[in-house]
Amino acid sequence: MMDKDKLRKADIFSGGIIMLFGLWIVSQALQMPMKDSYGGVQNVWYVSPALLPLFVGAMIALLGGMLIRTALKTVGLRGLKETLGWLTSSDLARYLVTPALFRFYAMIVLFFSFVFLQIPHIDFFLCAVLFLVVFITMFYFDDDTLLKKFLAIYLAGTFVLLGFFAFGGTASMETMLPYAGDWLTLIFIILYCLYAWASIRGIPALHKKYRTALILAVAAPFTIGPIFKYFLLVPMPKEGVVVALLDAIRYWDF
Secondary structure: OOOHHHHHHHHHHHHHHHHHHHHHHHHHHOOOOOOEEEOOEEEOHHHOOOHHHHHHHHHHHHHHHHHHHHHHHHHHHHHHHHHHHHHOOHHHHHHOOOHHHHHHHHHHHHHHHHHHHHHHHOOHHHHHHHHHHHHHHHHHOOOHHHHHHHHHHHHHHHHHHHHHHHOOHHHHHOOOOOOHHHHHHHHHHHHHHHHHHHHHOOOHHHHHHHHHHHHHHHHHHHHHHHHHHHHOOOOOOOOOHHHHHHHHHHOOOO
């Protein structure tokens, strides 16, 4: 186990990365409209979709800054200089390939695919369910072997989706199957859940965690999403097959 001095030096590095990530989220959220008009209804700033990423980004940046502050109080400026020296040495390259960073890499893959691939192209409810079920099963199970398996299957499905959207699969299949990308994502979610269950089927201690993961992954977006969509009149980032079904139910349009 690393001693306290080494842990605090590592906190300077990780805190800086966390703070920069939070500031990047804030910068991206500031590009979103704070208020706009939808169907003749003027939405005010406090129902803007930018508020959640602004809050999340600001909190991440704040927590990263607090981590750096705590670390500097322990190791001082000398520790900061040693940390900066380590960042320019060959030790950093060796550290970047250690198992300790695998969880961090998995988190980066999840967030980047969610923000840059899924949200712009897939129904928001399906995006949220996919992200939550993968995120919770990867980290809540607290098993590095399972995490690597789940990340591998998630990457495989992500590359399939990336190829589908990159090569115009949506446009070519839309006439035959409306919301083709959404249906493909739904299949991906089902296959991932089946794979996760098969992976933990022989581990009774994880069965309850698996059920909890599924419940939270479905309940959270289908509780919060309709509130924003139908009561606060905030459109979803991408509206597809699920929103069409909810619209039909909401307005009884069958």
